[in-house]
Amino acid sequence: EADIYQTPRYLVIGTGKKITLECSQTMGHDKMYWYQQDPGMELHLIHYSYGVNSTEKGDLSSESTVSRIRTEHFPLTLESARPSHTSQYLCASGRAGGDGTQYFGPGTRLLVL
Amino acid sequence: SQQGEEDPQALSIQEGENATMNCSYKTSINNLQWYRQNSGRGLVHLILIRSNEREKHSGRLRVTLDTSKKSSSLLITASRAADTASYFCATDEGSGYSTLTFGKGTMLLVSP
Numbered sequence: 034e035a036d037i038y039q040t041p042r043y044l045v046i047g048t049g050k051k052i053t054l055e056c057s058q059t060m061g062h063d064k065m066y067w068y069q070q071d072p073g074m075e076l077h078l079i080h081y082s083y084g085v086n087s088t089e090k091g092d093l094s095s096e097s098t099v100s101r102i103r104t105e106h107f108p109l110t111l112e113s114a115r116p117s118h119t120s121q122y123l124c125a126s127g128r129a130g131g132d133g134t135q136y137f138g139p140g141t142r143l144l145v146l
Numbered sequence: 147s148q149q150g151e152e153d154p155q156a157l158s159i160q161e162g163e164n165a166t167m168n169c170s171y172k173t174s175i176n177n178l179q180w181y182r183q184n185s186g187r188g189l190v191h192l193i194l195i196r197s198n199e200r201e202k203h204s205g206r207l208r209v210t211l212d213t214s215k216k217s218s219s220l221l222i223t224a225s226r227a228a229d230t231a232s233y234f235c236a237t238d239e240g241s242g243y244s245t246l247t248f249g250k251g252t253m254l255l256v257s258p
Contacts, residue, residue, distance in 0.1 A: 037188075064244055075234070076189075076248040091245070123188055132196075133177060133238040135246060137188030 036060050039124050039138035046114055047146050054109045054141045056124030062136070063129035065107040069093060070121045070140075082107060083129070114145045152235060156253040165222040167252040169235030170215075176240025178211055180220050183232045183251070192220075192233075225256045 037058040046052055058065065063084040068076040068091075078091030082101040096118070097111050107126075111118055121142050125135040153168045169178070177196045181189040195202045195211045195218065202209045208221040222229055232253050236246040 039188075066245070068248075073232075073251075073253070075250040078245055078247075081245060092247075121186075125189075127244065131244075132194055133244050133246060134179065134191050134194060135189075136191065137181075139188045140186070142186070 037124065037126055037136055037138040039122075039141050041141060042139060043142045043144075045144045045146065048113075048115055050114050052111050052114055052143070054122055054124075054143070056107045056109070056138055057105050058107075058126040058136070058138075059105060060126060060128075060136065061104065062126035063104065064127040064135075065101065066125040066127075066135060067091075067097075067099060067107070067109050068123040068125065069095070070123055072121070076123065080109065114143075116145050119143060119145050152233070152249045152252040154252060155250070156255070158255045158257065159225055161225060161227055161256055161258050163225055163256075165225050165229070165254055165256070167220045167233050167254070169218045169220070169249055171218075171235075171237050171247075171249075172216065173237075173239055175213075176238045178209075178218050179236045179238070179246065180207075180209060180218075181234045181236060181248075183234065185231070189234065222254075225254075227256050227258050230254060230256045 040055045067080040077093035079095040080099040123140045124138040127135045179194045180192045183189045206223045211218045232251040234251040236248045
């Protein structure tokens, strides 16, 4: 099991609320990623980071934002949740200079009512 | 954009049988990786094959890569009920950004 953690595991929230999904890793990895995955579907990269103070948008347009103030922490924020944000969000990390292998957290299932 | 496409979308077999899943991709790659995802969980890295390799083994897993056909296959031998999961291929295009592009996955059901 990889040492990467996500909280909360499940979240049910009303439309318009601000939410932050937490992701932390204890492996000292420089690279971190956020993916969105609908049930039974492929993963879509929404944000990634190469290190502290580095953030990039992924392939899938997202209304979320991320920050990387500490190496081990990569939170994702939705300023105003909508039902279209209902999905599973997966966080992953990887070594700089590695072979590209990513280590995933258990995911956060988000339901916006 | 979609890079990896797995085939079949779903596969149902009995314990002890072999399971083969295929992945096709569109662009040149640095390496191709296979991941497993148990229901509602994160992904677990299984095996990586580099673009200059043709075959790789890890326990009951065998991966092949044909860069001329832009395809890969994952073989799980002597399957077990615990192998029930979704399996995804992911390609690293070696662009320097170290992002992976995932396929839609194959759902494998292994019945006792």
